[in-house]
Amino acid sequence: LGSPGRGFGGGFGGFGRYSQPLRQDELPLRTPEQRKKIAHFIHTDLKSDIIALQEVAITNQRRHRSMNKPLDQVVKELNTLQNGANWQYFLPHTDVVPESDDERNMFVGFLWNQKRVRLVRAFEMSMADQILAGKELFARKPVIGYFEEVREDGSPGIDFVLVNIHMASGQQNDENHLIAMTLIEFGINRDLAKHTVSEPSVIILGDFNENPERENEDGKALTSPAMAEHMKYKGFIDLATSDMAYTRMNNKLNSLIDHVMVNRSAQALLAEPKATIYKPGGKLAKTELFADWRGTFSDHFPLTFKIKSGKDND
Numbered sequence: 001l002g003s004p005g006r007g008f009g010g011g012f013g014g015f016g017r018y019s020q021p022l023r024q025d026e027l028p029l030r031t032p033e034q035r036k037k038i039a040h041f042i043h044t045d046l047k048s049d050i051i052a053l054q055e056v057a058i059t060n061q062r063r064h065r066s067m068n069k070p071l072d073q074v075v076k077e078l079n080t081l082q083n084g085a086n087w088q089y090f091l092p093h094t095d096v097v098p099e100s101d102d103e104r105n106m107f108v109g110f111l112w113n114q115k116r117v118r119l120v121r122a123f124e125m126s127m128a129d130q131i132l133a134g135k136e137l138f139a140r141k142p143v144i145g146y147f148e149e150v151r152e153d154g155s156p157g158i159d160f161v162l163v164n165i166h167m168a169s170g171q172q173n174d175e176n177h178l179i180a181m182t183l184i185e186f187g188i189n190r191d192l193a194k195h196t197v198s199e200p201s202v203i204i205l206g207d208f209n210e211n212p213e214r215e216n217e218d219g220k221a222l223t224s225p226a227m228a229e230h231m232k233y234k235g236f237i238d239l240a241t242s243d244m245a246y247t248r249m250n251n252k253l254n255s256l257i258d259h260v261m262v263n264r265s266a267q268a269l270l271a272e273p274k275a276t277i278y279k280p281g282g283k284l285a286k287t288e289l290f291a292d293w294r295g296t297f298s299d300h301f302p303l304t305f306k307i308k309s310g311k312d313n314d
Contacts, residue, residue: 001070002057003105004029012249012287013294020251020291027295034296035070039077041297045278048304049116050147052164052205053089053109055140058097066091071111078113086114090122092143108164108206110145118156121146121195125163127183133175139207140166142184146197149309158310160266161199163188165206174224177210181227185234200314201266204236207300211256213242235264239275239305247277248300249290258303268313271306278302 007027010018015026030038042048058066071089078087091109098105112119125142142165149157167180181204188202214222228238239260240247247258260275267273279301280289 001030001055001074002059002068002100003055004101005103006030007294007299009250009299011251011294011299013291014299018251030070030296032073035073036077037296039074039081042074043078043081046302046304049113050145050162051111052162053091053111054164054166054207054300055106056091056109057100057105058091058094058107059100061094061097064093066093066107075111082113082115084115088112088114088119090119090143090145092124092141106140108140108143108166110143110162110164112147114150116150117147118150119145119147120159121197123191123195125184125187125191126194127187132179133173135170135173135176136168137176137180137183138166139168139209142166142206144188144191146192146195146199148312149307151309157312158269158307159199159312159314160201160203160269160307161188161192161197163202163204165204165208167207167209169209172222174210174226177208178224178227178230181208181231185231200263201269202263203266204261205259205303207257208259209257210259211254213256214254231261236261237267237273238262239270239273240277240303241274244277246301247303249294253287258300260303260305265314269307271308275303275305278304 005026007015010016012020015023056068059069060067068091075087079085089109089111091107122145125144129136129138142163145162148159151157167177210223210227212223212228216222239262240258244256246253246255248255279285280293
């Protein structure tokens with residue numbers, strides 16, 4: 001939202017050499033009508049109270065807050081659709097507003113319904129974007145959000161930490177992704193402590209740019225199990241399951257690169273230990289709808305999961 005260059009990467013509805021159908025010009029910025037459709041989709045289909053945003057530009061600043069004008073319209077529409085709702089979003093602070101055509105002007109953040117959840121703290125992780133194992137670590141700096149439930153009587157309920165990440169592209173960069181995840185997992189408690197937060201329930205989610213199910217024609221694994229096994233060893237489970245097959249609409253429909261990693265403490269908060277994926281056309285996922293989906297929404301499909309309501313348990 002808010003920056004040019006949409007549609008790069010081929011696949012269904014993209015542009016360039018591997019696009020389906022073949023297209024050489026990038027997708028235009030979303031129209032006001034398309035932004036309304038995003039709000040209606042959140043309201044009618046996702047029904048989520050928190051959304052981990054990916055690839056959102058900063059278009060302006062207001063009272064030292066980073067803002068995005070297209071996202072402002074989505075928020076306004078959501079507040080119109082949902083009586084009594086009060087949606088808000090967070091994007092990281094920058095000293096100046098980046099140029100609109102700056103390829104680095106894309107960030108991760110959070111969008112949430114303040115009627116249902118309260119954001120206690122939000123901040124970028126304090127790590128530098130280093131180049132290790134021949135590749136940068138992140139496409140965007142990870143952002144931590146510490147949330148608590150707002151119960152029907154207005155009292156605070158369950159609280160938890162979400163870490164929204166976007167690892168650098170290139171599914172062959174196994175070592176790089178392992179290093180990035182190790183630094184994230186190691187740095188969470190350090191950064192929470194800097195912001196006077198002590199919370200054991202942690203969920204790391206976003207675009208990992210890594211598919212642990214990737215194989216060649218002979219069934220040989222093309223992705224090292226190092227990162228996935230490391231996270232299992234650390235007590236995390238992945239709510240993105242192999243039966244989803246793909247979360248991104250590449251040509252072969254085998255790109256399972258979005259994940260939701262939940263640590264032991266947060267697993268107790270889950271309504272069920274797996275995520276649900278939305279694909280146009282329902283469970284059968286009609287590929288003839290994919291190009292239109294991408295034009296309005298994304299080249300990825302959203303994953304959702306449920307956290308149980310209740311009193312704070314820690």
